Amino acid sequence: MRDAIDTWLTLIPALPLAAAVICGVLGPKVLRHQSHWPVILAFAGSFICSLLLLRDVYENQRQLEQSGAMVAGYEHVTNLWTWAAVPNAYDLGETIPGDGPTPAADTGWRNFRIDITLRADALTSMMLSMVTGVATLVAIFASGYMHGDRGYWRFFAYIAIFVFSMTMLVSVSNFVLLFVFWEAVGACSYLLIGYWYQKPEAAAAGKKAFLVNRVGDFGFLLGLFLIWSTYGTLNFHDTQANGDVVAVATEGSADAAAAADGEGGLVRGVLGQSRLKANDFVTGGLATAICLLLMLGACGKSAQFPLHVWLPDAMEGPTPVSALIHAATMVTAGVYMVTRCSPLFGASPEAQLVVAFIGGFTALLAGLIALTQFDLKRVLAYSTVSQLGYMFLALGAGTYAGITSGMYHLFTHAFFKALLFLGAGSVMHAMGNVIDMRQFSGLRRLMPYTYWTFLIGALALGGVFPFAGFWSKDAILGSVHDKVHAIDHELEHRSGHGKDHGDDHHPATDGKTHIENPLAHWSDAQLARYSKIYLALYYVGIFTAFLTAFYTFRAVFMTFFGEERIPPQAGHHAHESPPVMTGPLMVLSVAAALVGLIIEFGSGLFSAAQGNLLSWWLGHTPSLATGVVAATRVPGAFHLDVAALSTIVAVAGIVLAMYLYLGERVQAERLSKAFNLNSNGLFGSPYKASLNKFYIDEIYDWTIVQPLRLLAFIAAWFDRNVIDGLVNLTGWIPAAAGSLMRSLQMGLVQFYALAMVLGAVILIFARLMYAAG
C-alpha cells in the first residue's frame, strides 16, 4: 500500500509533465492539431491516479483509526531525491522561542537539506483530485474551443506545465518547493494570459498579472525567511537529524517518533505531527508577522483586495485558461496555503482577523464592481474574486468549521465557476469572440445546452438550494456566525467567573495533549472588539450573497433572455458549440448540482464518516487533526437560520435581477441613472465608481505606476547622460593619448627604422649600464 501511494504521488505530476514535453517537442511539426491528445490522456491518467490516491489514503486512515494510533492525523511523506544538502549549515542557537522547554534537538548546528518531498494527506488528496478532474474537463473543452488556433500545441503545452506545477504545489511537503511551484504556476499564468501575445491588451494583462503577483510573492518569500529563522526548518513534516523523513503515522506508532525525540534525533517540521501535538508554535508579534507575510503572498495569488487588480485583466487569456487557472485552481493556491498553514495562523488571532477582514472586504468590493460590468467574463472574474474573499473570510474565522468550510467552498466553487467560465467560453465561441453582454441577448434557444448548464452554474453560484454553492456558502456564513457566538460565549463565561485570563497556562509538552481554548488568552476588550468585527463581517457576507445572486442572474438574463440578438461578428454561423465543448459543460453542471448534496448527505457512503463529508475528510489532515484548530472542532450543525437568511437574500437578488433585466430594462436604466448622482464628479457617482472598478486601477496608476515611471525616466536620463558619459570618457582617453603620438607617423620608412634603431640602442645601453652597475 505504501509503495502504491508513492507511485500515485509521483505519477500525478509526472504525467502532465511528460505531456508538456511531448507537446513542446512534437507539437509544432508532428502533432499539430492533434496536440490535445497527449494532454487530455495525461490529465485523465492523473485524475485516475489521484482517485486511487484518495482511496489509498482513505484505507490507511481507516486502518490507523481502527488501530487507535491516529494521534495527529494521517500523512505519508515520500522523498524523491535530495535537491540541496549543506552539512552544518547554520547554528540554531537559541532561536526557537516556543513556550515549552526546547528539545535538545532544536539547538546546535544543523544540516540544511532541501528534499524533493511529496506528501499524501487528506487535504492534498482532495486538492489533487479537484485539480486533475477540472483540468481534464477543461482540456477536453479546450480541444474544441481552441480548434484552428495557430498556437494550438503551445496552448496545450502550457496547460500541461500548469497542471504539473499545480499538482506539485499542492503535494509538496516543503516551503521552498511550495514557493518554487507557487512561482511556476504564476509563470504559467503569465504565459497563458499573454497567450495571444500579438494582442497588446493580452500582453499587458500578462505583464500586470506577473508584476502584481511579484508584490505578493515578495511577502511570501519574506514570510518563508521568517519561518526559517524562527522554526529552523522549512519542512512541513518531521525529519530525523540527518534530514530523513520520520514516518510517524504510516509506521502506526507515535512511539517511534517519541523515541527519536528522546534521542535528540528529531527535527520538528514546521507543520510536523510532533510539533502539532506539543503545540510548539511561536506566538505574539512574530507569529503575526509570519502570518501577515504569508497572507500577502496569498493575496497576490488569490487576488485579494490590495492585489486583486490582475485577475479581471487576466480574462484576456483564452477562456479555458480563465476557467482552469483563474477560477478553479491556481487562484485557490492562496486558500490552500493558508489552510495548510492554519496552525501558524491559529497562533495569531490578529492575523486571523486580518485574513477575515481582507476576505470580507474583497468579497464586498468585488461584488459591488461586478454589478455594473458589461463584459460577461469580467462579471465572472469579479465574482471569482468575491468568492475567494468568502473563502478567506471563512479561513479568517480560524475555527475548524471555518477552515473546512473555506475548503468546502473552494471545492464546490471549482466546479461551478469552471462551468460558468466554460459556458461563457461557449457563448464567446458562438458570438465570434464578442463577450460584451450589450451586444447579444436571448441566446437560450440558440444554445440550449450552454443555457441550461450555465443556469445550473448560476444557481450554484447564487447559492440557491440545493445546488453546491448553497451548501458551501452556508457553511462559511455559519462558521463566521459560530465564531461570533463563541466569542460572545467566552465573554459571558468570563463575566460569570470573574477575570480569568489564563495567562499562566502553558501548552503541555509532556506527551499528554492538552490544547486549551485559543480564546482564553484574549483580554475582554479584545474579545468584544473581535466579536463586533466578526459580526460585521458576517453581515457583509450576507449582503455579498445578495449581490452575488443579483449580478449572476443579471448576466444570465442579459445573455440568455430577451429578444434574440447576435452581434455581426458572429456572422451567419452562430450555433451551439460542438459536443466536445458541451460534454464537459454537462459533466460540470451535474457536479455543480450534486456535489453539495453528496458532501452534506453522503456520509453513509463511508463507514467511518459522520456529518459533513468534506469536513470529516479534511479532519484527517495533520494541520487540522490536532492543535489549536482541532480544539475548536464542534459537532457539525446545519444552521437553519443562516441558511434561511442566505436563501432569502439569494432569492431577493434573483428576483431583483429578474425585475430589472427581464424585458425592457427600463427600470435598470432608471436605477443606473438614479445612482449616477453626479455624473461629472469622479467619486460623486456610485454607478460610475462601480463601473470603473472604484478607480483602484487609476489610484494604483497615480500612486505607484506613475511615480515609478518618473523614477525610471530619471534613471534612464541619468544612465544615458552620466553613466554613458563616463564610459565614453574612458573610451576617449586612449584616443587623446594616441593623438599625441600621431605626429610621429609621417610615412617615412627610414624614420621608423631610425626610431627602432635608437630604441634598440637605448635598450642595449640600459642593459650595459645595468650589467656594469
Add this chain to the structure above:
Amino acid sequence: MTNEASLLYNYLMVGGALFALGMIGFLVRRNMIVMFLCAEMMLQGVSVSLVGWGRFHGDWGGQLLVIFIVTVAACEAGIAMALILMLAQRSGKLDATDWQQLREEGQPAYVDREVPEDPDYKEPVWPTLTPAGIEPPQDIEETLHRSRV
C-alpha cells in the same frame, strides 16, 4: 689572447661590420631593393657572429640557429621581393618615400629639397666621338615596356 678568442674576435668584427654597414645602408638609402639588401646584410652580420659564438663555445647551437635564420630569411626575401615588385608596378618607382602618403592624416609631407641651382653651373662639354657604325633600331616593344623604369 688565445687562438679561439682571437678567432671569435675576428668573426665578431666581420659580423659587426656587416651589421653596421647594413644598418647604415637601410637608414640612408631609399631604393626599396637596396634597403631590402641592407636588411639582409644585417641579418648575415648576425649570422656570422652567431657562427663565431658557436665556434667559440664549441657546440652546434650557433650554426643551428644560422640555418634557421637562413631559412626564415629566404621566406622573408620571397615575400619582400613580391611586395616590392607590386609597389614598383603601382607607382613605377622603387623609392620608398613615394609611399609616404600612408602617413597619418594631417602630417606634413616630406618634400625632397631641390639642390639649389649653381649660378656658375655650365653645361659640361663632353668630348664627342665620331659615330662608329650604325645606330641600332629602337625596339618599340621594349621602350613601351620599360618606359616607366
